[in-house]
Amino acid sequence: MVYENPDQVMIGLEVHVQLNKANTKMFCGCTTNYTDEEANTCLCAGCLALPGTTPVLNEKSVEYAIKIGLALNAEISDETDFYMKNYFYPDLGNGYQVTQFDKPIVKNGHIVIEGEDGELNVRIRRAHMEDDPGKMAHFGSIEKSTGSIIDFNRSGMPLVEIVTEPDMRTAKEARRFLDKLRSILEYLDVFDGSREGAMKADANVSVYLGTRVEVKNISSHKSVEKAINYEIMRQKDAHRKGKKLVQETRHYDEGRNVTISLRVKETADDYRYFPDFDLVPLYVGGRVEEIRAAMPELPDAKRERFVAQYGISDAHAKSLTSEKAFADLFEKVATKVDPKIAASWVADIVKGELNYRDLPVTKCDADDIACIIDLVGCKKISEESGVTIVRTMLDDGGKPDQIVAAKGLLMVGDDFLATAAKEAIAENPSAVADYRAGIEKALNFLVGKVMQKSKGKADARTARELVLKELGE
Numbered sequence: 522m523v524y525e526n527p528d529q530v531m532i533g534l535e536v537h538v539q540l541n542k543a544n545t546k547m548f549c550g551c552t553t554n555y556t557d558e559e560a561n562t563c564l565c566a567g568c569l570a571l572p573g574t575t576p577v578l579n580e581k582s583v584e585y586a587i588k589i590g591l592a593l594n595a596e597i598s599d600e601t602d603f604y605m606k607n608y609f610y611p612d613l614g615n616g617y618q619v620t621q622f623d624k625p626i627v628k629n630g631h632i633v634i635e636g637e638d639g640e641l642n643v644r645i646r647r648a649h650m651e652d653d654p655g656k657m658a659h660f661g662s663i664e665k666s667t668g669s670i671i672d673f674n675r676s677g678m679p680l681v682e683i684v685t686e687p688d689m690r691t692a693k694e695a696r697r698f699l700d701k702l703r704s705i706l707e708y709l710d711v712f713d714g715s716r717e718g719a720m721k722a723d724a725n726v727s728v729y730l731g732t733r734v735e736v737k738n739i740s741s742h743k744s745v746e747k748a749i750n751y752e753i754m755r756q757k758d759a760h761r762k763g764k765k766l767v768q769e770t771r772h773y774d775e776g777r778n779v780t781i782s783l784r785v786k787e788t789a790d791d792y793r794y795f796p797d798f799d800l801v802p803l804y805v806g807g808r809v810e811e812i813r814a815a816m817p818e819l820p821d822a823k824r825e826r827f828v829a830q831y832g833i834s835d836a837h838a839k840s841l842t843s844e845k846a847f848a849d850l851f852e853k854v855a856t857k858v859d860p861k862i863a864a865s866w867v868a869d870i871v872k873g874e875l876n877y878r879d880l881p882v883t884k885c886d887a888d889d890i891a892c893i894i895d896l897v898g899c900k901k902i903s904e905e906s907g908v909t910i911v912r913t914m915l916d917d918g919g920k921p922d923q924i925v926a927a928k929g930l931l932m933v934g935d936d937f938l939a940t941a942a943k944e945a946i947a948e949n950p951s952a953v954a955d956y957r958a959g960i961e962k963a964l965n966f967l968v969g970k971v972m973q974k975s976k977g978k979a980d981a982r983t984a985r986e987l988v989l990k991e992l993g994e
């Protein structure tokens with residue numbers, strides 16, 4: 522089936538990924554764990570680019586770049602090298618960024634995402650290694666700022682920039698690509714996506730096969746989606762009004778949800794790329810097979826295995842494998858209780874409650890979840906109470922049995938229910954008459970009265986059976 526794309530929207534992404542699990546920066550021994558440190562404290566002469574220092578390449582960052590390439594189904598270049606990309610910016614100590622040019626370490630890959638019309642293959646043109654500059658903070662908006670301060674802690678962080686072909690047609694597809702990529706990177710354990718600035722994207726957008734505009738440095742996936750939608754609208758509007766679009770770099774202003782022109786797009790020539798004379802060419806061919814052999818199971822493979830091994834639905838498997846931590850939690854719970862029930866509790870209830878509170882999976886213990894499922898399974902508590910326990914554990918802490926006792930969640934017994942059913946029938950003669958006249962809703966009303974008497978601590982199915990029994994059915 523040919524994808525309907527009458528507006529010829531083309532979206533390509535350049536994604537900057539911080540290899541923040543590499544422990545040390547790309548060319549020196551400074552830590553990559555600077556997030557909680559004071560500004561300008563995780564530094565050395567090397568990452569400040571003081572005269573007389575020379576870079577020493579961090580082997581781990583090369584290994585991570587290869588892992589990423591393999592996960593993106595790409596070719597790994599046997600020989601690769603580093604270039605200087607020259608430009609002036611206050612946060613760039615040495616006046617150039619170390620990057621790669623015509624021999625990127627990774628090229629010609631692809632990943633499959635959920636497109637608007639089924640599976641979509643997004644081609645990866647290349648992925649190359651580079652180092653991060655420092656970070657500037659502006660007083661006020663970037664356009665009208667009266668001053669800026671610089672923190673060099675980030676200077677020299679190892680990055681991999683992943684460049685796609687313009688294979689995406691909607692902002693939603695771009696967002697799904699980023700979600701999938703982030704999930705793969707977390708499975709690879711090369712970066713921690715929860716850290717500030719761990720992943721940033723530039724989006725190249727064009728409509729009607731016209732001029733391509735780049736929106737730079739968007740940090741959240743949600744903002745990427747919004748920025749692209751804004752850009753598509755802006756460009757279509759310009760076409761309608763006969764305005765000429767220029768090839769330029771734009772900035773996405775999150776607060777106002779607009780893109781603003783930063784500068785007319787520069788070309789590769791403007792950067793005067795030339796080989797970095799401090800760094801020799803790098804031959805990695807010998808390491809690739811060794812790294813391939815140690816690759817972890819990735820999301821797509823795990824999803825297929827979950828369906829085959831546990832007999833759970835593809836929708837549950839997809840939801841559980843979107844984050845490695847959820848997949849791990851599910852597998853632990855599935856060793857203790859029926860995997861299908863485990864899947865629906867972890868994917869439908871636990872994940873929802875965690876996301877609602879914006880809490881990490883580490884807040885949940887597999888034993889506790891299994892315990893709740895057991896309590897519901899042997900009818901000691903209702904399913905509703907099970908959810909209450911999950912919520913209470915996340916909000917206030919505590920163990921399931923403590924919460925059951927403290928909140929009095931144990932289900933009422935059948936004797937109590939039988940009495941409640943009798944009472945409900947005696948107290949509501951008109952509902953009984955309605956039921957006998959064939960009005961099915963009246964039965965639900967009576968069951969509801971029984972549930973009310975049990976204060977929600979009854980099994981609805983048992984209550985229904987008992988009401989029917991009392992009615993002589």
Ligand SMILES: [Zn+2]
Nearest residue numbers: 549551565568
């Ligand atoms: Zn350093």
